Amino acid sequence: MNKTTVKWGLLLAMAASGVVTSFIAGCGKNACETLADDLKAKYDSCGIMATGTATGTSTGTTQSCTGSVQTQATCLDQCVPKIDCACTKDPTGAGCADKLKPYSDCALACLK
Secondary structure: OOEEEOOOHHHHHHHHHHOEEOEOOOOOHHHHHHHHHHHHHHHHOOOOOEEEEEEOOOOOOOOEHHHHHHHHHHHHHHHHHOOOOHHOOOOOOOOOOHHHHHHHHHHHHOOO
16 A cells, blocks of 8 residues: 655645645555646746655644545646646736636635
C-alpha cells in the first residue's frame, strides 16, 4: 500500500496562496502525488516558486491516499487548470475576486 503524507488544510492554503509542496510518498504514483505534481507544474508555469515539504497533518497524523482522500485528491486535481496565475500571484488585482472564484468553487465542491 502506498502511503502519502497529506496535510489537506495546508494543501488548500498553499493552493490559494501560490505555494506548492512536495509530498513524501512511497513507491508508485497515486492521486495525491498526481495532485501535488500537477499543482507544482501549474505554479511553475505561472512563474510561482514552489517550495516546501508536507510531513504530516496539524495533529501529526498521516493519512493513506485511499478511499475518500483519494477521491478528494482526484477531484481537486481537476480544479488545477482553473487556477488563475496572475490573481494567484496578486489576489488584490483587478477582477481577481471573479477570476479566483472558478478554482475556489471547484475546490470547495470537492471537499463536500
